[in-house]
Amino acid sequence: MENTRVFVGLGSCGIAAGAQDIYDYMETELKPAGTDLEVTSCVGMCYAEPIVEIEYEGERRRYGYVDKKFADELLESVKTGTFPEKNLIAQSDEGKEYLDRQVKIVLKNCGIINPESIDEYLEADGYKALTKCVEEYKPEEVVSIVKDSGLKGRGGAGFLTGLKWSFLAGAKGDYKYLVCNADEGDPGAFMDRSVLEGDPHKVIEGMLIAAYATGAKEGVIYCRAEYPLAIKRLNIAIKAGEEKNFIGDNILGTDFSFHLHVKEGAGAFVCGEETALMASIEGKRGMPRLRPPFPANSGINKSPTNINNVETYGNVPFIILNGAESFNKYAFKNSYGTKVFALAGKIKRGGLIEVPMGLTIREIVTEIGGGTSSGRPVKAVQMGGPAGGCIPERLFDTPIDYDSINETGAIMGSGGMVVMDDSTCMVDVARYFLAFTQNESCGKCTFCRIGTKRMLEILTRITDGKGEMEDLDKLVELAEHISKTSLCGLGQLAPNPVLTTIKYFREEYEAHIKDHKCPAGVCKSLITIQVIPDKCTGCTLCARVCPVSAIEGERKGIHVIDPETCTRCGLCIEACNFDAIEVV
Amino acid sequence: MACKDCSNAVLEEARQIVKQVGSEPEKVIPLLQEIQNRHSYLPDNLVEAVAEVMEVPAADIYGVATFYSQFRFTPMGKHLIKVCKGTACHVSGADLLTASISDELGVEEGGTTEDMLFTLETVACLGCCSLAPVVMIDDKVYGKLTSSKVRKIVKEYKNGKH
Numbered sequence: 001m002e003n004t005r006v007f008v009g010l011g012s013c014g015i016a017a018g019a020q021d022i023y024d025y026m027e028t029e030l031k032p033a034g035t036d037l038e039v040t041s042c043v044g045m046c047y048a049e050p051i052v053e054i055e056y057e058g059e060r061r062r063y064g065y066v067d068k069k070f071a072d073e074l075l076e077s078v079k080t081g082t083f084p085e086k087n088l089i090a091q092s093d094e095g096k097e098y099l100d101r102q103v104k105i106v107l108k109n110c111g112i113i114n115p116e117s118i119d120e121y122l123e124a125d126g127y128k129a130l131t132k133c134v135e136e137y138k139p140e141e142v143v144s145i146v147k148d149s150g151l152k153g154r155g156g157a158g159f160l161t162g163l164k165w166s167f168l169a170g171a172k173g174d175y176k177y178l179v180c181n182a183d184e185g186d187p188g189a190f191m192d193r194s195v196l197e198g199d200p201h202k203v204i205e206g207m208l209i210a211a212y213a214t215g216a217k218e219g220v221i222y223c224r225a226e227y228p229l230a231i232k233r234l235n236i237a238i239k240a241g242e243e244k245n246f247i248g249d250n251i252l253g254t255d256f257s258f259h260l261h262v263k264e265g266a267g268a269f270v271c272g273e274e275t276a277l278m279a280s281i282e283g284k285r286g287m288p289r290l291r292p293p294f295p296a297n298s299g300i301n302k303s304p305t306n307i308n309n310v311e312t313y314g315n316v317p318f319i320i321l322n323g324a325e326s327f328n329k330y331a332f333k334n335s336y337g338t339k340v341f342a343l344a345g346k347i348k349r350g351g352l353i354e355v356p357m358g359l360t361i362r363e364i365v366t367e368i369g370g371g372t373s374s375g376r377p378v379k380a381v382q383m384g385g386p387a388g389g390c391i392p393e394r395l396f397d398t399p400i401d402y403d404s405i406n407e408t409g410a411i412m413g414s415g416g417m418v419v420m421d422d423s424t425c426m427v428d429v430a431r432y433f434l435a436f437t438q439n440e441s442c443g444k445c446t447f448c449r450i451g452t453k454r455m456l457e458i459l460t461r462i463t464d465g466k467g468e469m470e471d472l473d474k475l476v477e478l479a480e481h482i483s484k485t486s487l488c489g490l491g492q493l494a495p496n497p498v499l500t501t502i503k504y505f506r507e508e509y510e511a512h513i514k515d516h517k518c519p520a521g522v523c524k525s526l527i528t529i530q531v532i533p534d535k536c537t538g539c540t541l542c543a544r545v546c547p548v549s550a551i552e553g554e555r556k557g558i559h560v561i562d563p564e565t566c567t568r569c570g571l572c573i574e575a576c577n578f579d580a581i582e583v584v
Numbered sequence: 585m586a587c588k589d590c591s592n593a594v595l596e597e598a599r600q601i602v603k604q605v606g607s608e609p610e611k612v613i614p615l616l617q618e619i620q621n622r623h624s625y626l627p628d629n630l631v632e633a634v635a636e637v638m639e640v641p642a643a644d645i646y647g648v649a650t651f652y653s654q655f656r657f658t659p660m661g662k663h664l665i666k667v668c669k670g671t672a673c674h675v676s677g678a679d680l681l682t683a684s685i686s687d688e689l690g691v692e693e694g695g696t697t698e699d700m701l702f703t704l705e706t707v708a709c710l711g712c713c714s715l716a717p718v719v720m721i722d723d724k725v726y727g728k729l730t731s732s733k734v735r736k737i738v739k740e741y742k743n744g745k746h
Contacts, residue, residue: 013712016725046714188671190711225617225654226710228723266613266652269708283612285651344672344713351714382671418671418713432674436708442651545732547687569683571731 004035004078007053009111011042011197012229013190017049022071026052029075041198043111045098046351048089051111054078064089094370098349101368103330103338106314107354110198115233118240121201127246129317130208134254142213143169146316148324150336155181155272155309156387156413157489158335158402161316164306167296168214171304178216178258179300179307180207181277182223182230185269186385187436189416191340192310194352196223196230199314200237204260206313208246209320211258214306219260222277225267234262269386269440273488274307276442287442288488309414311340332358335401345382345418348373355400362396365419376421380504384413386433386440387493389500390426409500411493425522426505427512431459433497437490448491451482455498463523467513472502521583524568528584533558535580542572542581587632587642598633607638612648616655624660661696661703663741665721670709672716681717682706684731688738701742721746 008014008023023037030037043051048064052074055061063074065087077083089095113120121127133142147162168176180203184192196203207219223231238260241247249257263281270276271286278300280286299305315337319327328336335357341364344350348370355364361381365371372378380390389410391398398404405412420429438452455478458471479495486492502509511517518526531542531551538556543549550566553559561572561581573581587595601622605615615634619626626649635642649655667673667682682693682704689702696703712718715727719734724746726737740746 012710012725013714013727016712016715016718016727049714184711185708187669187674187709188713189709190713193711226707264614264617265654266617267654267708268652280613281610283608283610283648285648287651342713344716345675350672385671416671418675420675424675429675432671440708547683570677570680571684574680574730575732 003057005038005055006030006035006074006078007038007040007055009041009043009049009051009053010039011111011194012227013046014042014049014051015229018067019050022050022052022066022068025068025071026075030078033079035078039114039116040111041115042194042352044107044194044352044354045089045095045349047349048087051089054083056081056083061088062090062095063087094349097370098351098353098368101359101363102354103356104354105318105327105338106195106202106311106340107198107352108318109202110194110352113199115198115200116236118201118237118244121199125321126201126317127205127244129320130205130212130246131252132320133209133212134252134256139169139213139215142209142320145324146213146319149319149327150324150331150334151312151315151319151327152335152402153309154311154315154339154414156384156411158412161308161312164296164308165210165214167294168216168304168306171296173304175218175303176214176216177300177303177305178207178211178214178219179274179277179281179305180219180221180313181272181274181307181309182221182227183265183272183277184224184227184310184414185272186387186414186416188342188344188382188418189385189414190342191352191415193227193230194342195310195314195340196227197233200230200233201241202317203310203313204234204237204241204247206316207260208251208258209316210306210308210313212256216306217258219258220281220300221260221262222265222271222281223262225264231262231264238262268442269436270442270488270490273490276488277307278305285442287444288490290487311415330356330358332356332399332401333403335403339400339412339415341415341417343369343417343419346372346374346376346378346421346424347419357401358399360397360399361391364400364417365396369419372419372421374421374423376423378419379422379424380420380426382410382418382420382429382497383416384411384496385416386437387411387489387496388413388416389496390420390429390504391500392504395504409496409503411496423520423522425463425518425520426501426508427459427463427518428520428522430498430501431456431463434459434494437494441490441494445486445491447482447485448494451478452491452494454478455482455495459498462509462512463518464525465512465516465523467509469510469513471513472506472509475502527568528563529566529568529570529573530561530563530582530584531559532580532582535578537578537580539577541575541577545571545575547571587629587636589629590633590636591629594629594633595636598630598637602634602637612645613652616645616649620655625656625658628657658696659700661700663702663722665702665704665719665738666707666710667705668710668712668716668718668720669706670711670713670716672713673709673718676716678717680731681719681729681734684735685719685738688735702738
């Protein structure tokens with residue numbers, strides 16, 4: 001079919017859900033027929049992966065939950081021109097709920113264009129903003145447009161991007177560096193990965209505009225090694241950009257030159273901090289240092305350097321092309337534009353979303369996300385990863401803007417939003433994050449190095465049922481010291497998950513300490529696993545999966561779990577087909 | 585500074601690697617990544633030989649290597665299993681997956697099986713949060729897992745089906 005194009009979403013999570021198999025399967029049918037089969041990336045509707053889109057006579061239909069059987073139906077419809085109604089995810093009521101509240105600036109092309117084709121990016125107005133800059137604006141004019149837009153750094157701290165650029169532009173030195181921080185390390189966050197996989201040229205164009213505005217000569221994209229597809233697509237994009245003279249010497253026939261390369265990280269969370277990241281680029285241990293001097297004066301190899309996050313650069317082409325007002329019309333308090341979130345955890349419709357500032361957490365969780373996946377009551381959202389905090393359900397009317405989120409004790413962060421229902425233990429969550437930061441502390445500052453370890457020991461004691469009420473005061477005291485005496489954000493913010501859970505879920509801590517109970521049924525030392533006699537059919541499955549042989553019972557007889565031997569691993573609960581095993 | 589245990593062959597490989605990647609100070613991490621790409625870990629004698637070729641103390645290179653979690657100092661099994669410990673996976677039962685794989689293979693987290701077939705590691709976050717809990721085996725990601733599903737997959741690898 002000549003007027004038909006078929007797109008398969010091949011982002012990392014799509015591939016993990018089986019999209020590559022679907023692509024290969026459809027290719028064998030479509031190629032001989034001469035129908036265009038194209039690669040695109042994540043469109044953000046991760047809950048419905050694998051996703052196939054069909055363009056037929058100018059109309060695009062997006063199908064989700066595509067398995068081989070449904071792929072057959074779609075292949076047939078391409079031949080006949082009559083398309084199935086089921087699994088139409090963008091046009092369905094559910095899809096509308098998911099999409100209607102979103103405003104896509106950074107994610108506009110993600111899942112729509114082929115990220116490996118510069119021509120498709122060009123067709124989607126790509127590199128027009130760069131061209132406009134070099135042809136119409138002086139560098140200082142570009143800086144003021146970005147300042148006027150009110151864009152703040154999307155990596156977490158929320159510093160004004162235009163102001164940061166003006167520091168680099170004004171810095172003394174001939175050779176200036178520009179860095180894109182793509183070392184996305186927060187567990188539960190995948191915004192930057194999706195943007196880099198889905199629209200690498202947009203980030204590169206943002207960097208080129210920044211380079212033009214600030215006079216930077218060399219750019220480095222510091223990307224996590226765990227993101228091989230993002231690295232691959234970035235390298236393809238840089239090569240294509242060089243061939244078209246968007247990157248390199250005398251860009252677009254002017255005397256503006258900028259060279260760009262990708263640097264693979266080697267796995268250290270602290271490298272998300274800008275001075276640590278620069279040390280890592282220089283080939284050293286990624287440890288932060290005292291500021292000043294600030295990177296704008298003394299960064300990589302002591303040269304002036306500016307660092308921004310992936311999403312920050314991704315906003316820039318839109319701002320230049322459409323003007324500062326088109327961006328800051330999305331305004332709430334002191335925050336402007338949109339924010340991308342990775343909506344995950346116990347949520348019905350998880351995925352990548354982009355929402356205007358001012359939308360409330362409740363609107364995101366219940367309207368866009370459709371509530372919890374389990375149908376159980378929602379308890380909290382965790383925002384900001386290990387540096388952030390847990391916001392309880394009673395504060396879900398908090399709007400999304402930097403100031404309001406900070407007031408809750410969490411932070412906007414880079415955009416991880418993990419939803420938790422009543423089967424999540426908040427003490428366990430606090431312990432989980434502290435174990436993470438404790439492990440990732442570079443060890444330079446004493447309180448971060450040892451203080452987090454002591455906090456972790458206390459939390460472990462509480463989850464083991466051996467905590468005392470004074471432990472809560474000790475945790476708060478340690479948290480204050482760690483925050484005050486750490487050099488970088490990792491240490492300063494490390495106590496946040498603990499402080500917010502003590503503030504909002506103190507009763508859960510008290511239940512662990514006073515009653516030796518874990519209300520959510522998570523902490524192993526405080527729970528017992530038992531068979532519900534009325535429901536047990538004596539199928540013997542639980543006894544067979546138990547790794548420590550703690551379950552006894554005859555076939556067709558009621559089984560019994562020996563609490564002394566049981567390690568509370570939960571395998572039997574997962575295996576039982578009759579919901580006959582419970583946690584008490 | 586001379587490397588005592590370095591054979592000529594090892595020194596030759598070190599020269600090759602340094603020539604290919606570069607010898608500037610900022611190339612230390614790419615050099616280590618190249619060594620690990622070739623050998624699946626950082627063999628002592630090769631790291632020392634690279635230090636000798638670069639004319640820097642081996643301790644400088646080890647200082648960098650031990651800082652980053654990507655680098656390992658013992659040989660890796662044929663298949664690398666990485667259990668994701670991201671937040672979404674944690675609240676969806678990632679610990680149970682680690683325990684099941686550990687039980688299936690008889691190896692602790694961070695260890696390699698005696699037959700050198702599997703290395704079991706955990707990773708901070710693979711970024712496939714909507715498919716939680718996930719496990720990555722070599723370059724393939726498996727999502728929405730349960731312990732019985734992951735056991736079945738590991739068994740398939742054991743039997744050479746992948």
